[in-house]
Amino acid sequence: MANIQRRTTASGETRYQVCIRLKGFAPQTSTFDRLxxxxxxxxKIETEMREGRFFQANARPKHKVSDAIDRYQREILPNKSSSTIRDQSQQLEWWRKEIGTLHLHDLTPAVIAGCKTKLAATPMPPRGKAVNIEPVYRSASTVTAYLRVMSHLCSTAEREWEWLERNPVMAVKKPKLNNARSRFLSDEERARLLQECKNFPDLYLAVVLALSTGARKNEIWDLRWHQIDLDRQSITLHLTKNKEIRVVPVVGEALAILRERQALRPRPNDHLFPGKVEGKSFDFRKQWEHCIAAAQLHNFRYHDLRHTAASYLAMSGATLPELAEILGHKTLQMVKRYAHFTPDHKKSVVERMVSAYL
Structure with a gap:
């Protein structure tokens, strides 16, 4: 029968230790955060023991975390999008370095919680040639992304491979997300950034497209020529975050550059930004980090170009529904952060109402 003991850790946290003793089976123990x-x-374990369905932990193959990562990268990861493969491969390698030598049955919520703390507290390695810059830490959403891929790996190991009895990541509290970041370029910063990006023509076009369309990084970097309709001056985005097709207008300098490039023949493939590897788009991260450092921009990410475009649209009189449609948001909640950029537009609406009715 099962015996449950309540214990208090050195840090004051409560844990519940279960010990099951049943004739014919080795004692089974496990620790939980909740009673x-x-x-x-x-x-569950007692029922499996009595019904002859219990598979003792010591009889299971002693797979390590690195074995699970290898199998996940081999069987699961290739079915995801190219951008997800790139990001999650990096995240999985971090997990391999930290806990790859652990056996899966030693992977507990406490181990995962320790890794979560380390992810948040350890500065990210600097990119590019920038020196003497302030350390940059992973955001709550980035830490959650690391936990998410490990959770899916553990769930797969539990449900499909039968390498785990339960997913330890499920017992770990996720960081509180704060999606209110709205860093955007000032006029001076924009001028400096564009000047540096001109040293890399492809990156310059990618940045101009981001500023003029508000499209996300992967939506631009993975663009194909067949998505671009220069006659209608539009780009059709297929690989969107919301899994929905979105059409955005392309005008101004971005349109002029695209027309110049369309006249160039031949093209190596359908990618607007062909990469060094056949069939892959170019990875601008090194060039981007170089330009950010050279332009002396602090705490600015590529995604902040999207915030900048949204702020420009708001200051140009776009309403919140119009912002949501252009940026591809399903609700108005995500674009409310830009409401403070539209006071003059709201004032004109009120003035029209007053002049007509009061």
Whole structure:
């Protein structure tokens, strides 16, 4: 039968340790953060023991975390988008470096929680040639992304491979997300950045497209020529975050550059920005970090070009529904952060109402 003991750790946290002793089986123990989880696990294991369905942990293959990462990268990761493969490959390699030598049955919520703390507290390695810059830490959303891929790996190992009894990541509290970041370029910063990007013509076009369309990084970097209709002056985005097709107008300098490039023949492939690897788009990260450092921009990410475009649209009189449609947001909540850029537009609306009715 199961025995559950309540214990208090040195840090003052409460844990519930379960020990199951049943004739014919080795004692089974496990520790949980919640009493409900402890009771549920005890009931499950006892039922499996009595019904002959219990597979003892010591009889399981002693797979390591690195073995699970290898199998995940081999069987699961190739089915995802190219941008997801790039990001999650980097995240999985971080997990391999930290806990790759651990056996899966030693992977506990406490281990995952320790990794979560380290992810948030350790500065990210600098990119480019920038020196003497302030350390940059992973945001809450980035830490959550690391936890998400590890959770999916553990769930797959539990449900499909039968390498784990339960997913330890599920018991770890995720960081509180703050999506209110709205860093955008000043006029002086924009001029400096564009001047530096002119040293890299492809990157310059990618930045101009981001500023004039508000499209996301992967939507621009992975662009194909067949998505671009210069006659209608529009770009059709297929690989959107919301999994919905979105059409954005392309005008001004971006349109002029695209027309110049369309006249160049032949093109190596359908990619607007062909990469060094056949069939892949170019990765601008090194060039981008170089330009950011040279332009002396602090705490500015490529995604902030999207915030900058949104702020320009708002200051040009775009309404919140118009902003949401152009940027590809399903709700108005995400564009409310730009409302403070539109006081003159709201004032004109009120003035029209007053002149007509009061």
């Amino acid at each position: 409900t989880d402890a009771k549920r696990w005890a009931a």
